[in-house]
Amino acid sequence: MSSQIYRQFDPWRPSPVQEVSRQQVLKSHYFSVDQVNYLAVGDEPFERSILNEERGDTIAILALDAQGRIPLVEQYRLPTHRWTLEVPAGHPKNEQERPVDVAARKLQEEAGFRAEHFTQFARFINTPSFSNQHTSLFYAQGLTPTDRAHLGPETPRQEVRMYTLAEAYRMVIAGTILDAKSVIAILRAKNGFAELN
Known part of the structure; x- marks a missing residue:
């Protein structure tokens, strides 16, 4: 196995998915939850629940x-x-x-x-x-x-x-x-x- 690095890791390169819609479904004292709809490559839709931290780290x-x-x-x-x-x-x-x-x-x-x-x-x-x-x-x-x-x-x-x-x-x-x-x-x-x- 080669240890050669072909490309440096870039955490900020473009997203491979498109966010279509987002709706907050829960809000609490520490976090909120959004229901998010995405389109993947080839226009394949999928849904995820995303937890958002409130007020910082x-x-x-x-x-x-x-x-x-x-x-x-x-x-x-x-x-x-x-x-x-x-x-x-x-x-x-x-x-x-x-x-x-x-x-x-x-x-x-x-x-x-x-x-x-x-x-x-x-x-x-x-x-x-x-x-x-x-x-x-x-x-x-x-x-x-x-x-x-x-x-x-x-x-x-x-x-x-x-x-x-x-x-x-x-x-x-x-x-x-x-x-x-x-x-x-x-x-x-x-x-x-x-x-x-």
Whole structure:
């Protein structure tokens, strides 16, 4: 097999399909859903449901305390009917709330920490096959414990567990941590944050 590259990847080249119509069929606090009709090559019609994120990126925070530990939040997730361990994360309250402000708010609300420094270190598309949702990952340093907020009815006893990066990495490899944003953040941290310091 040849390793020769014949054409550089161009994510912005013209679309192979034509959008014919779009109708919003659902709007909620975090997202909306559009029913979209397309024409493929050869004028073949097809339909898709597209999930649109409201108010900007999801923001997630990988925070390291002075002992090199990461706060991971226990969450009960209704769609999958299971508990997860996740880095703190959330959405803007409105279109004016800046990503770094969301990071500071969610770190305090979910994990009970304030941070001196925030650095964005990654951004990714969550599920490009049916959604335009992006997640921005922030690295937080200089942690100070503070009070947490009550987060909602689905997780009445939300616990924060502190793990070293090595422990969190082993839980990713073992499949204990399955949440995508947490997996990406921990693997990226394991690869090193020297360039962010």
